[in-house]
Amino acid sequence: MTAAPPRRPLIARRRRRRSPFVTALPFLAPALLAYVVFVIFPMVESVRLSFFEWTGFIGTPQVFVGLKNYVKIFTQDPVFWTAFGNTVIWVVLSLIIPLTISLVLALALNRPLFGRNLFRSVFYIPGVLASIAVANMWRWIYNPNYGIGQSLGTAFGLPWLADIQWLGDKNIALYAVFVAFVWQTVGTNMVLFLAGLQAVQQEHVEAARLDGANAWQVFRNVTFPALRPTMVIVTVLTFIGSIKVFDLVVGMTGGGPAQQTQVLALWSYQQSFGNHQYGMGNAIATVLLVVTLLIVVPYLVWTARQEEK
Amino acid sequence: MTRTRDYARIGLWIALIISLVIWMLPLVFIIFTSLKSEQDVVGTPVFAFPLNPDFGNYAEAFENGNLLRVASNSLFIALIKVPIGLLISALAAFALARIRFRRNRVLLAVIAIGSMVPIQVAIAPLFQVISNAGLLNTSIGVILPYIGFGLPYQTFILYGFFRQIPEELDESARVDGASYARLFWQIILPLSGPALAALFILDFVATWNEYGMALVLLQTQDAWTVPLAIQGFQSQFTSSYGPVNAFTIMTMLPVLIVYLMFQRYFVSGAFAGSVKG
Numbered sequence: 001m002t003a004a005p006p007r008r009p010l011i012a013r014r015r016r017r018r019s020p021f022v023t024a025l026p027f028l029a030p031a032l033l034a035y036v037v038f039v040i041f042p043m044v045e046s047v048r049l050s051f052f053e054w055t056g057f058i059g060t061p062q063v064f065v066g067l068k069n070y071v072k073i074f075t076q077d078p079v080f081w082t083a084f085g086n087t088v089i090w091v092v093l094s095l096i097i098p099l100t101i102s103l104v105l106a107l108a109l110n111r112p113l114f115g116r117n118l119f120r121s122v123f124y125i126p127g128v129l130a131s132i133a134v135a136n137m138w139r140w141i142y143n144p145n146y147g148i149g150q151s152l153g154t155a156f157g158l159p160w161l162a163d164i165q166w167l168g169d170k171n172i173a174l175y176a177v178f179v180a181f182v183w184q185t186v187g188t189n190m191v192l193f194l195a196g197l198q199a200v201q202q203e204h205v206e207a208a209r210l211d212g213a214n215a216w217q218v219f220r221n222v223t224f225p226a227l228r229p230t231m232v233i234v235t236v237l238t239f240i241g242s243i244k245v246f247d248l249v250v251g252m253t254g255g256g257p258a259q260q261t262q263v264l265a266l267w268s269y270q271q272s273f274g275n276h277q278y279g280m281g282n283a284i285a286t287v288l289l290v291v292t293l294l295i296v297v298p299y300l301v302w303t304a305r306q307e308e309k
Numbered sequence: 310m311t312r313t314r315d316y317a318r319i320g321l322w323i324a325l326i327i328s329l330v331i332w333m334l335p336l337v338f339i340i341f342t343s344l345k346s347e348q349d350v351v352g353t354p355v356f357a358f359p360l361n362p363d364f365g366n367y368a369e370a371f372e373n374g375n376l377l378r379v380a381s382n383s384l385f386i387a388l389i390k391v392p393i394g395l396l397i398s399a400l401a402a403f404a405l406a407r408i409r410f411r412r413n414r415v416l417l418a419v420i421a422i423g424s425m426v427p428i429q430v431a432i433a434p435l436f437q438v439i440s441n442a443g444l445l446n447t448s449i450g451v452i453l454p455y456i457g458f459g460l461p462y463q464t465f466i467l468y469g470f471f472r473q474i475p476e477e478l479d480e481s482a483r484v485d486g487a488s489y490a491r492l493f494w495q496i497i498l499p500l501s502g503p504a505l506a507a508l509f510i511l512d513f514v515a516t517w518n519e520y521g522m523a524l525v526l527l528q529t530q531d532a533w534t535v536p537l538a539i540q541g542f543q544s545q546f547t548s549s550y551g552p553v554n555a556f557t558i559m560t561m562l563p564v565l566i567v568y569l570m571f572q573r574y575f576v577s578g579a580f581a582g583s584v585k586g
Contacts, residue, residue: 020410023489027408028416031401031460038457039423042431042438049434056433058440105328108321121572122329125336128568128575130518132536133557136543137339140554141355148338151354183335191575236425244427247520251540265429265521272433273525281433289430296425300418 043289050283055276069283079259080284083267086174087243090263093178094185094242095235102186102234106193107219120194124187131184135251138180142166142252167253170260177252177261184248185241189234196230197223229306236299243292264288343367343555350550366551367559373546374556378531379538380563386448386455386534387516391509394456395463399505402467403493407479417468424461428521436525446532451523455516463508470504471497507574514564535560 050069054062073080109119126134141148144165153162166176200223208218224231246265249255255262255270264284272281334356342350343366344359370376401420405413428435435454436445444450474497482492498505520536527533533541542556568575 020408024404024408024410024413027400027404027489027493030397031420031464034397034453034457035420035423035460037438038435038454039426039431039461042434043426045434045437046431056437058437108325111318111321113318113322113325119325119329121569123332124575125565125568126332128514128564129561130520130536130539130564132518132520132539133561136539136553136557137335139543140342140550141335141338143550146350146355146550148355151356155354183332240425240427244429246427246429247536250520250524251543265427268429269432269521269525273436278433285430285433289426292426292430293422296422300421304414304418 046282046285046289049278050286052279054278056272056278057276065279069279073280073283073287077280079262079267082259083262083264083284084287086260086262087245087264089174090178090181090245091239091242094181094238097178098182098185098189099234099238101182102189103193105186105190106197107223109190110194110197120191123190126184126186127188129184131247132251134180134184135248138177138183139167139252142176144168168257170257173253173257174261177248180252181242181245181248185238189238192230192234192237193227196227196234199230200226232299232302236295239295240292243288339554339557342550343552343558345551347549347551363551366555369549370542370552370556370559373552374538374542375530375533376538376556376559379533379535380560382448382533383517383535386452387513389448390452390455390459390516391512393452394459394512395505395508397456398460398463398508399467399498399501400493401460402464402471403489403497405464406468406471407476407492407497408489417465420461420464422461423458424465428458432522432525435522439526446527446529448532451526451534454522454526455519458522459512459515463512466508467501467504470501474500503574506571510567510571510574514567517564 049062051064051066052062053065053068054060105123109116109123113119144150144167147166149164149166150162153159153164164172167173204222204226205218208222213221244265245263246269249261249263249266253261255266265288268281268284268288270281271277271284275281338355341357341359342355344362344364345353345366346361346363349357349359349361349363404410405417405420439445439450439454442450444453478496479492482496487495518536519534520540523534523537524540527537530541539557539560543553546553
């Protein structure tokens with residue numbers, strides 16, 4: 001009886017002070033639901049299944065085998081190491097070639113030039129096309145009988161050029177596919193660099209010029225430092241885009257000839273769905289996940305620190 | 310001094326023109342090929358202009374590739390996925406940016422990671438999830454995971470955008486007794502028009518182009534989206550070079566039109582991504 005009166009304001013105060021998370025929940029719920037069911041759960045499940053042997057057919061047993069799938073992919077699966085090596089080559093080349101080209105283009109197109117917007121648009125166009133469409137375009141361009149090499153070789157009387165099997169030669173195929181990747185991605189990165197270049201203070205450039213700095217010195221000491229945040233973002237985006245390369249390889253070589261253009265994302269897919277080795281496929285997926293996290297997590301920590309500053 | 314600079318500028322301009330031509334060539338080649346009869350494809354070099362343009366390739370490809378069907382599948386998926394996905398992301402971004410609950414930074418980080426992990430990492434179990442739900446080979450069966458995988462990036466970008474909207478606006482609205490829901494619908498969303506438009510366009514193109522997930526989740530021809538049909542056409546009619554290229558070009562047209570119409574959004578979308586990434 002005596003405890004009753006103070007109870008009411010307490011509830012009222014409580015309601016007013018309802019935990020912010022509870023207030024936030026209705027806004028977060030749909031996103032969290034979709035994210036957990038379609039992203040987080042499959043990812044965790046992928047790691048779990050990498051410790052099992054399974055055909056992937058519902059109703060067939062999942063047998064726990066511990067680390068056997070990993071031992072297999074690391075020691076008995078020659079394709080895994082080819083795929084791993086090619087993925088590394090692909091990522092490293094991506095961080096050098098398209099990035100350099102797009103930075104140079106961005107620097108050039110950041111100046112007042114006649115037709116600047118046309119240039120920007122055209123370089124960007126390949127970036128909006130579906131990778132699978134790009135793959136099929138380039139597959140035709142590389143056609144060994146009627147493609148560009150053949151046409152040029154015949155026209156200029158260079159039989160060696162006409163004879164190159166762009167996608168059929170195991171020493172060339174990966175790089176031939178990579179050319180299509182460069183063509184497709186340069187424009188997107190160029191636009192990011194152009195956006196970043198807006199942060200470069202024109203007065204600083206002028207001041208450096210007045211002090212007698214040449215173009216290279218201006219770039220090194222003024223432009224480049226201002227571009228650093230953009231550089232980091234473009235590098236991370238390029239890493240993410242290149243480590244998951246899939247469509248282009250499927251569309252141009254399917255991993256061939258003789259698995260020489262195989263990459264991790266494709267090999268994981270083929271093990272799971274082509275060879276019905278779900279455990280192996282998911283073990284490769286887990287390797288891909290770990291490699292990605294090794295880059296992404298430090299990057300996020302770094303950005304969080306930057307924001308706190 | 311100005312003389313040499315002018316020369317440098319002209320040199321740069323010529324170099325850019327040459328690069329531009331090289332950049333265009335792959336597209337030019339496939340347009341040429343798409344207009345050549347089988348005889349001309351075999352008989353003339355790739356770079357030869359199609360003197361007797363044969364538009365029959367387009368009609369043939371349209372028919373054989375079942376373009377109407379796959380394009381309407383893709384359009385349906387994109388038109389449902391993009392607005393719903395954006396709304397869900399905006400709601401989440403709003404909560405993260407405006408309602409100060411504990412651990413919201415941790416949640417943001419978990420979401421950010423999702424925007425950076427390749428789908429191939431989860432594709433096999435995802436197939437099981439969709440299969441168990443009985444949604445294989447249905448549009449809903451790809452729309453749901455598309456929403457899931459699209460969320461992190463959009464939430465992240467919108468979070469950055471919402472944070473730039475001055476908080477005094479919220480406070481005055483809250484003093485007036487507006488709920489968070491009203492704040493979201495009547496203040497934050499209307500102010501976010503440009504960001505939402507940019508994300509809408511970018512996501513439309515990304516959804517139209519998506520291949521990896523569709524490959525696993527849509528296995529019957531009737532359910533195919535455009536990228537699956539491109540690959541299917543290519544493997545079915547391998548040596549009909551004219552129609553194959555005509556088909557590829559027709560599938561590119563919608564995104565090219567969207568791009569040319571909304572070009573500035575691509576740039577501002579990229580800008581949002583780079584500033585607030």
